[in-house]
Amino acid sequence: MPPVLLLFDIDGTLLTSGGAGEKALRTGLLSRFGIQDDLQGIEIAGRTDSGIARRILERHQIPPAPENIRRLLDGYLEALPTLLPLHSGRVLHGVLPLLNALRQRSDCILGLLTGNLEQGARLKLAHYGLHDRFQLGAYADDHHDRNALVPFALRRAAALAGTDIPPARTWVIGDTPYDVECARAGGARAAAVATGVFSSSALAAAQPDLLLPDLGQTDRILELLLPPP
Numbered sequence: 001m002p003p004v005l006l007l008f009d010i011d012g013t014l015l016t017s018g019g020a021g022e023k024a025l026r027t028g029l030l031s032r033f034g035i036q037d038d039l040q041g042i043e044i045a046g047r048t049d050s051g052i053a054r055r056i057l058e059r060h061q062i063p064p065a066p067e068n069i070r071r072l073l074d075g076y077l078e079a080l081p082t083l084l085p086l087h088s089g090r091v092l093h094g095v096l097p098l099l100n101a102l103r104q105r106s107d108c109i110l111g112l113l114t115g116n117l118e119q120g121a122r123l124k125l126a127h128y129g130l131h132d133r134f135q136l137g138a139y140a141d142d143h144h145d146r147n148a149l150v151p152f153a154l155r156r157a158a159a160l161a162g163t164d165i166p167p168a169r170t171w172v173i174g175d176t177p178y179d180v181e182c183a184r185a186g187g188a189r190a191a192a193v194a195t196g197v198f199s200s201s202a203l204a205a206a207q208p209d210l211l212l213p214d215l216g217q218t219d220r221i222l223e224l225l226l227p228p229p
């Protein structure tokens with residue numbers, strides 16, 4: 001049997017950066033384009049950094065060409081390491097015990113599926129001591145549309161495992177309806193966790209396969225995500 005692939009979202013699922021990510025975007029916009037914007041009305045949760053950058057540029061009538069997106073995101077990545085320690089973020093409830101328990105299991109692969117850029121993901125996870133927990137990832141560098149990311153993760157998991165992982169043995173675990181949508185688009189199963197900005201009822205409307213208040217209750221989550229040993 002191929003292993004089960006678990007793909008975790010980062011912000012609102014594993015951790016909250018306490019607003020450092022958003023502040024870094026605002027700082028990048030100011031340093032690279034000289035524009036002040038509080039980003040009110042720009043949807044951030046569940047979106048990819050490249051998609052968010054595109055929307056910010058469009059709002060300021062700057063063509064969302066690859067070089068402009070890159071410039072804004074370079075400013076974001078430059079600001080992020082300084083801003084992370086200045087904001088009171090944290091690893092979310094239940095995440096560490098769950099990751100510790102999953103590490104003991106040989107029947108799963110731990111990955112990321114995130115709207116972060118790979119470097120941004122690395123910076124956030126390293127700041128919160130989670131950087132060595134994941135074997136692969138799919139990121140905003142791969143595609144600006146989150147719904148296109150599952151196949152990237154599946155290819156990397158197949159290379160790692162030496163065998164194809166069926167999408168039906170893949171879970172996307174995230175805190176927004178967009179994570180659920182992205183699981184559906186990739187043929188994967190969706191576990192929604194109400195630790196971000198979306199309520200349980202908002203997540204239920206997206207019809208995930210599994211809806212959890214948080215990632216506490218390690219044993220129950222292991223039973224739900226992984227087949228019996």
Ligand SMILES: [Mg+2]
Nearest residue numbers: 009011012175
């Ligand atoms: Mg999220």
